[in-house]
Amino acid sequence: xxxxxxxxxxxxxxxxxxxxxxxxxxxxxxxxxxxxxxxxxxxxxxxxxxxxxxxxxxxxxxxxxxxxxxxxxxxxxxxxxxxxxxxxxxxxxxxxxxxxxxxxxxxxxxxxxxxxxxxxxxxxxxxxxxxxxxxxxxxxxxxxxxxxxxxxxxxxxxxxxxxxxxxxxxxxxxxxxxxxxxxxxxxxxxxxxxxxxxxxxxxxxxxxxxxxxxxxxxxxxxxxxxxxxxxxxxxxxxxxxxxxxxxxxxxxxxxxxxxxxxxxxxxxxxxxxxxxxxxxxxxxxxxxxxxxxxxxxxxxxxxxxxxxxxxxxxxxxxxxxxxxxxxxxxxxxxxxxxxxxxxxxxxxxxxxxxxxxxxxxxxxxxxxxxxxxxxxxxxxxxxxxxxxxxxxxxxxxxxxxxxxxxxxxxxxxxxxxxxxxxxxxxxxxxxxxxxxxxxxxxxxxxxxxxxxxxxxxxxxxxxxxxxxxxxxx
Amino acid sequence: xxxxxxxxxxxxxxxxxxxxxxxxxxxxxxxxxxxxxxxxxxxxxxxxxxxxxxxxxxxxxxxxxxxxxxxxxxxxxxxxxxxxxxxxxxxxxxxxxxxxxxxxxxxxxxxxxxxxxxxxxxxxxxxxxxxxxxxxxxxxxxxxxxxxxxxxxxxxxxxxxxxxxxxxxxxxxxxxxxxxxxxxxxxxxxxxxxxxxxxxxxxxxxxxxxxxxxxxxxxxxxxxxxxxxxxxxxxxxxxxxxxxxxxxxxxxxxxxxxxxxxxxxxxxxxxxxxxxxxxxxxxxxxxxxxxxxxxxxxxxxxxxxxxxxxxxxxxxxxxxxxxxxxxxxxxxxxxxxxxxxxxxxxxxxxxxxxxxxxxxxxxxxxxxxxxxxxxxxxxxxxxxxxxxxxxxxxxxxxxxxxxxxxxxxxxxxxxxxxxxxxxxxxxxxxxxxxxxxxxxxxxxxxxxxxxxxxxxxxxxxxxxxxxxxxxxx
Numbered sequence: 001x002x003x004x005x006x007x008x009x010x011x012x013x014x015x016x017x018x019x020x021x022x023x024x025x026x027x028x029x030x031x032x033x034x035x036x037x038x039x040x041x042x043x044x045x046x047x048x049x050x051x052x053x054x055x056x057x058x059x060x061x062x063x064x065x066x067x068x069x070x071x072x073x074x075x076x077x078x079x080x081x082x083x084x085x086x087x088x089x090x091x092x093x094x095x096x097x098x099x100x101x102x103x104x105x106x107x108x109x110x111x112x113x114x115x116x117x118x119x120x121x122x123x124x125x126x127x128x129x130x131x132x133x134x135x136x137x138x139x140x141x142x143x144x145x146x147x148x149x150x151x152x153x154x155x156x157x158x159x160x161x162x163x164x165x166x167x168x169x170x171x172x173x174x175x176x177x178x179x180x181x182x183x184x185x186x187x188x189x190x191x192x193x194x195x196x197x198x199x200x201x202x203x204x205x206x207x208x209x210x211x212x213x214x215x216x217x218x219x220x221x222x223x224x225x226x227x228x229x230x231x232x233x234x235x236x237x238x239x240x241x242x243x244x245x246x247x248x249x250x251x252x253x254x255x256x257x258x259x260x261x262x263x264x265x266x267x268x269x270x271x272x273x274x275x276x277x278x279x280x281x282x283x284x285x286x287x288x289x290x291x292x293x294x295x296x297x298x299x300x301x302x303x304x305x306x307x308x309x310x311x312x313x314x315x316x317x318x319x320x321x322x323x324x325x326x327x328x329x330x331x332x333x334x335x336x337x338x339x340x341x342x343x344x345x346x347x348x349x350x351x352x353x354x355x356x357x358x359x360x361x362x363x364x365x366x367x368x369x370x371x372x373x374x375x376x377x378x379x380x381x382x383x384x385x386x387x388x389x390x391x392x393x394x395x396x397x398x399x400x401x402x403x404x405x406x407x408x409x410x411x412x413x414x415x416x417x418x419x420x421x422x423x424x425x426x427x428x429x430x431x432x433x434x435x436x437x438x439x440x441x442x443x444x445x446x447x448x449x450x451x452x453x454x455x456x457x458x459x460x461x462x463x464x465x466x467x468x469x470x471x472x473x
Numbered sequence: 474x475x476x477x478x479x480x481x482x483x484x485x486x487x488x489x490x491x492x493x494x495x496x497x498x499x500x501x502x503x504x505x506x507x508x509x510x511x512x513x514x515x516x517x518x519x520x521x522x523x524x525x526x527x528x529x530x531x532x533x534x535x536x537x538x539x540x541x542x543x544x545x546x547x548x549x550x551x552x553x554x555x556x557x558x559x560x561x562x563x564x565x566x567x568x569x570x571x572x573x574x575x576x577x578x579x580x581x582x583x584x585x586x587x588x589x590x591x592x593x594x595x596x597x598x599x600x601x602x603x604x605x606x607x608x609x610x611x612x613x614x615x616x617x618x619x620x621x622x623x624x625x626x627x628x629x630x631x632x633x634x635x636x637x638x639x640x641x642x643x644x645x646x647x648x649x650x651x652x653x654x655x656x657x658x659x660x661x662x663x664x665x666x667x668x669x670x671x672x673x674x675x676x677x678x679x680x681x682x683x684x685x686x687x688x689x690x691x692x693x694x695x696x697x698x699x700x701x702x703x704x705x706x707x708x709x710x711x712x713x714x715x716x717x718x719x720x721x722x723x724x725x726x727x728x729x730x731x732x733x734x735x736x737x738x739x740x741x742x743x744x745x746x747x748x749x750x751x752x753x754x755x756x757x758x759x760x761x762x763x764x765x766x767x768x769x770x771x772x773x774x775x776x777x778x779x780x781x782x783x784x785x786x787x788x789x790x791x792x793x794x795x796x797x798x799x800x801x802x803x804x805x806x807x808x809x810x811x812x813x814x815x816x817x818x819x820x821x822x823x824x825x826x827x828x829x830x831x832x833x834x835x836x837x838x839x840x841x842x843x844x845x846x847x848x849x850x851x852x853x854x855x856x857x858x859x860x861x862x863x864x865x866x867x868x869x870x871x872x873x874x875x876x877x878x879x880x881x882x883x884x885x886x887x888x889x890x891x892x893x894x895x896x897x898x899x900x901x902x903x904x905x906x907x908x909x910x911x912x913x914x915x916x917x918x919x920x921x922x923x924x925x926x927x928x929x930x931x932x933x934x935x936x937x938x939x940x941x942x943x944x945x946x
Contacts, residue, residue, distance in 0.1 A: 207906070
């Protein structure tokens with residue numbers, strides 16, 4: 001139904017925009033008419049274009065998995081530079097980033113007693129390995145991170161902790177946000193209580209029997225091996241625990257951390273005609289987890305922002321401000337691409353008019369929100385009217401920006417969130433199932449339209465959107 | 474929608490059966506009225522019971538994967554015997570079967586050139602392994618088995634053959650039947666043409682990135698290593714081939730065949746009151762592939778036939794003929810359980826009134842067909858009227874019986890097929906994704922109702938359904 005609405009949106013865009021033009025023109029003056037006409041053209045050309053699909057197909061086929069530290073991530077940097085050149089973006093270049101190099105190695109495990117079964121699992125990102133022979137220990141289960149935090153050390157010491165929290169499917173990210181703590185913090189909490197290892201139920205929805213990885217952080221806790229079970233395997237382990245008999249588990253991980261390596265942020269621009277030093281940033285991240293081909297996380301985002309810039313460049317009128325595409329080197333493993341960008345462009349940050357990151361897949365954008373000055377918010381709300389034909393509503397809540405924008409948000413750069421429908425995103429996220437077939441071509445094109453229109457509006461306005469208020473992350 | 478129809482079926486069953494009783498009673502005489510009343514009671518109790526769900530939960534939790542040759546299959550025999558005893562079935566016993574013992578070992582592979590990518594794959598059942606260092610060779614793709622058969626040896630010799638046929642999703646099995654040839658016969662055909670190894674696109678539907686295994690047969694061809702790619706990996710390989718550049722692949726399999734081992738068919742009965750020597754057989758198979766927990770293939774079938782027998786045993790009136798549950802030891806790896814049964818019960822086969830096997834998952838039965846004498850077909854069509862409230866239609870085509878019934882079909886034993894809706898079965902079939910969460914409890918209960926009613930009808934009739942005509946398989 002959503003897809004049909006989008007298609008219809010394209011067809012009726014011309015009709016709708018006439019009214020919008022009349023409305024906006026009275027406020028913005030004659031020059032806006034030309035801007036509004038470009039909006040309609042952008043929206044239409046984006047919905048009709050398969051450029052983003054071609055780009056994400058290329059990245060997932062010619063590069064595939066490209067985790068921080070891998071040769072594939074270096075090849076991805078070359079691929080992205082060449083693609084931007086081919087698209088005719090300007091000032092295409094790379095900027096150096098040092099990235100961590102963690103290697104997953106092999107992971108295996110099995111319930112040993114009372115009823116032996118092999119398990120589908122994978123190491124959490126950053127996990128230490130087990131001894132060569134693995135770890136075999138009794139399992140103690142907790143339904144939440146809070147329950148583990150409340151446990152007495154003698155319940156946990158010498159055991160394998162199983163965190164069995166079930167993620168809820170939601171249209172926005174809140175199901176994920178509520179659940180991700182077991183992955184991010186569970187191993188550190190369990191380690192402090194003396195656990196030998198941690199298993200979590202994958203932070204995921206969906207019927208796929210694949211394990212979903214993602215970063216964990218030990219902080220000042222002694223690191224212990226940590227792995228995610230596929231949801232079906234978490235189900236089996238839970239049923240064995242429910243039998244009341246002691247449950248023994250064998251876990252073996254060969255994960256390890258190697259010396260940091262070199263990677264790059266990749267940048268390309270559509271230079272502004274009259275205020276080229278003012279930047280509208282369209283971001284996404286080039287790295288992916290190693291298990292899938294990084295189609296929805298974040299090949300789609302890379303394709304969306306590159307295609308949006310290309311469509312803006314193809315308009316007869318050049319934007320006033322510069323639209324800058326930034327493909328960050330390393331989102332998944334500690335945001336080093338984002339930090340490198342913020343540091344290299346520190347002096348320029350006050351001239352970052354607006355930043356947007358596409359990093360929630362390729363299903364249609366359904367909601368927009370922002371973090372900006374009051375004038376900036378008013379401007380974004382006006383832009384939402386141009387996005388309404390795409391099925392995008394405004395939500396009156398504080399935007400946070402994508403993870404790679406966090407250093408910019410800290411520097412009070414205004415951000416807007418174009419929220420993709422995340423209902424099925426976490427079926428595939430951080431797993432082997434993050435593959436090209438999960439990208440819906442119509443949803444992807446709608447994303448390009450939304451990002452292109454927003455960037456175009458911000459780059460042809462003289463509104464000052466910043467400084468943005470503090471955001472608590 | 475289908476599930477709602479079933480639930481409604483249960484609610485209106487009492488009303489519908491009244492008409493059926495009046496109709497049938499006029500033909501079958503007064504004794505049938507009691508039989509018909511039991512039909513309504515059976516249907517209702519089956520739809521309300523969670524017995525089958527308990528059974529398939531137990532089998533997948535306490536045993537899990539149970540391939541031919543594994544210790545788990547031996548434990549499964551003990552589990553099933555104990556379960557039948559607990560259900561109060563009579564004459565519970567096991568019968569010896571010798572089964573093959575093939576071990577999957579490890580499988581890995583990657584595209585080496587032009588664009589390196591790791592691949593998700595698994596060995597086909599019965600495949601030989603590769604040399605320790607693997608096989609690295611250029612890939613030649615064929616869209617169908619027929620195209621490979623038409624190939625010149627010089628196209629194939631020394632290469633890895635890729636069979637890239639895409640399975641269609643269908644409600645019955647025909648999508649599978651059309652596609653399975655690439656798995657069953659592809660390696661033998663490629664071997665005769667001098668190929669070094671074979672890769673197939675998994676014979677599967679669905680968005681899961683898991684590889685789907687299943688038997689291959691080399692016949693008189695020299696065996697070469699054979700593996701199935703997940704459909705997403707087949708997509709990637711196809712895109713690399715479409716680039717026109719030479720594509721090199723590295724395949725490593727440690728699969729091997731070990732000496733045959735011992736297993737058992739497990740039998741239990743509801744003994745007939747007046748004609749105990751006449752047998753209505755309800756079959757399913759106890760073994761599963763090693764990748765999943767064998768929930769839909771064929772834990773569900775085992776649960777369906779055990780629960781159906783239990784519900785028949787719980788009726789106030791005992792059936793005239795004997796209802797015999799047979800859980801065959803080894804369907805997946807060459808039907809040795811079926812052949813052992815047919816041989817051990819050879820003298821008894823002429824008194825097998827009807828045989829039914831549940832081996833197509835747990836989604837609702839939507840269609841019935843049979844293979845029997847003309848009087849037998851007329852009888853089955855009459856039984857279909859008792860199944861119509863469950864949403865089951867009659868189809869006027871020759872029934873084939875489940876695979877384990879093939880030796881019985883060859884001996885002209887009448888069979889009926891209660892066809893489950895197979896639309897999503899092949900998303901999970903023969904893969905790691907064959908797990909308990911794929912069993913829909915309402916569909917499972919409808920299956921129990923259908924199998925119980927059919928067995929009850931056949932076991933309380935004096936109709937002679939055989940001998941059945943020859944079936945070309």
